[in-house]
Amino acid sequence: MLKRVGHPVDEKGAAVVIKDATFPVPFAQGLEFNSPVHGNWNIVHTGMLMPEARQIYVCADNCMRGVVLTAAEMNAADRFSFVIVKEENLLNGNLEDITIEGVTDVLNKLEEKPKAVLLFTVCLHHFLGCDLERVYQELEERFPKITFIRCYMDPIMQKHGPTPDQKLRKAIYEPLPKRKADEKAVSFLGSDFALEKNADLKRIVRAHQGIFRELPGCKSWEDYLALSEGKLFVSSYPPSKYGAEVISERLKRPYLYLPGSFDYKEITAQLENFCQAMGYGKLEKMISVEEEIAACEKALEKVHEVIGDTAVAIDYLYHPRPLGLAKLLLTHGFRVIRIYLDSISPEEKAEFEWLKEHAPDLQLIATIQVKMRVLPRTSDEKILAIGQKAAWFTGSPYFVNMVQGGGLYGFDGIRRTAELMAEAFIEEKDTEDLVVRKGWGCESCI
Incomplete structure (x- = not known):
């Protein structure tokens, strides 16, 4: 006879009320869970913003799989190339040559050369002490009309110094020349x-x-x-x-x-x-601040008439300031019950302290803590989710589908958020289908 092994999983370590939370990291670090929510942009999506450029990745095939699929899913494979590094290349100590010759071969086979190449080196180049100065010097001599941009796909550096995302957002502007303002x-x-x-x-x-x-x-x-x-x-x-x-x-x-x-x-x-x-x-x-604020108040009042006392869940992926959004909504009568995040930005220290005092029972829930893999993703009540992760973790089909703040900014951003909330409350979405698509706003072939 089969017997179940284990026991029910509780929320301890994966959820905390804000009055008991620590700043800026409410949850202990450890083994991490990666949800299937993929609307956030990664280095491939961001690199594709550069016009007339081509991305070339040099890495082992298992790491290559993710970036290849990203380029393919967004129908941008025609601007993407790769060089596979094999075990023998590491044992022979010729990673510089493999990188140089592989990139050269890719470029020689192109009928039309790109204006720029975003060349992504990886963890292996760090581990083996690859001479990247030699790599770039040789490539620049071979292709003097192409601008080579130094990019990195090195998740081993994710929590030490600038992240790969930060380094890419620096690298893509390095070719800008000095011009008159x-x-x-x-x-x-x-x-x-x-x-x-x-x-x-x-x-x-x-x-x-x-x-x-x-x-x-x-x-x-x-x-x-x-x-x-x-x-x-x-x-x-x-x-x-x-x-x-x-x-x-x-x-x-x-x-x-x-x-x-x-x-x-x-x-x-x-x-x-x-x-x-x-x-x-x-x-x-330029603008009347009083009129701008009045318009925001009117938009928030209008959406509150639609949503009423419905529970609201927010996630950090919707906007870099989830605590600020929670404060805004709570001060306008909305029932915000939880925020999905894994850390709190130093920019939101004041909002954190305000929420501890004025909304002490507000839940903070992790998105990468391992228990989130098995904790229930359903609710007995209707929840308006603001963000893809809030939608997935609550199982709500009523959600604002946007990431990283989209194109929102300022007073207009507040009004647009209110409009999107009203639309999301009424229009049911297929959560499981939408949130797995990589790179919100990009083309998707799936």
Whole structure:
């Protein structure tokens, strides 16, 4: 007779009420679970933003599998190549030659050469002390008309120093040349998504007949190079800050980090700083802050009439400021019951303390803790999920399908979030089908 081994799994270690949570890491680190939610962009998706460029990966075939499938799923395999490293290459100590000759072979077989190559080296190159300076020097001599960009796929460095994502967001701007600044131009760096057309920054720039450039909007290599002409460099996505600071220093441009926020005062201060840096004068000449806030309040009131007392769950993948969003919703009468995250950004320290005091029973739930693999993903009540992971872990078909803040920013971002919540509450989605698709917003062949 068969007998069940083991016992029911409880939430201990995978969930905590915020009053008992520690900042900035509420959960102990250990073995991790990887959910099938894949809407977040990875290095392949981000690299494909670069126009007239080709990605080449040099690694073993088991590591290659994921990036190959990403390129194929987004119908971009025609801009993707790879060089397989075998065990004998490691034993013979000729990884430099394999890399050089493999990349050379790929490029020689192309009828039309790319303007740039994003060359991804991997953990093996670190382990074996590969002479990357020699690799790039030789390739640049062989192909002087191609710009080689130093990229890394090294998850062993994920928690030590800049992550592969941060390093890529730095690398893709390294080819930008030194050019004269255009007094009317702003360059928005490091985001995977173009800001929505009514985002606060774009509206202000349009009011001055200015130029707003961003990598997702670049269609050609020259469009890309023109990013260096911005009078001011701006970034809002947290992983982009590192690279944006480096490129701003190299090109001697003023730089502003204006992270997406759900706080009226913070948004106002950011827009004032932006107007000052661009020489636009006072913010009130551009937009009425009182009217912007009133419009946000109206949008939140309208969506609350639709949603009522329905439970709301938020995840960190929807926006880098999940605690800020929770605070905004709670102060407007919404019933936020949980937030899915694994750590808390230093940028949200104040929101964390506010929630501990004003919403002490709010649940923080991990997404990578191993118990999340087997804990129930159902609910007895309707839940409006804001984000793909919140949708998957709650089993809710009513969710806002967006990642990494999308193209939202500022007062307009708050209003759009409210609109998306109302739409999600009414329109049922196929959660299991949507969240497994890699790279939200990209083409998907599945």
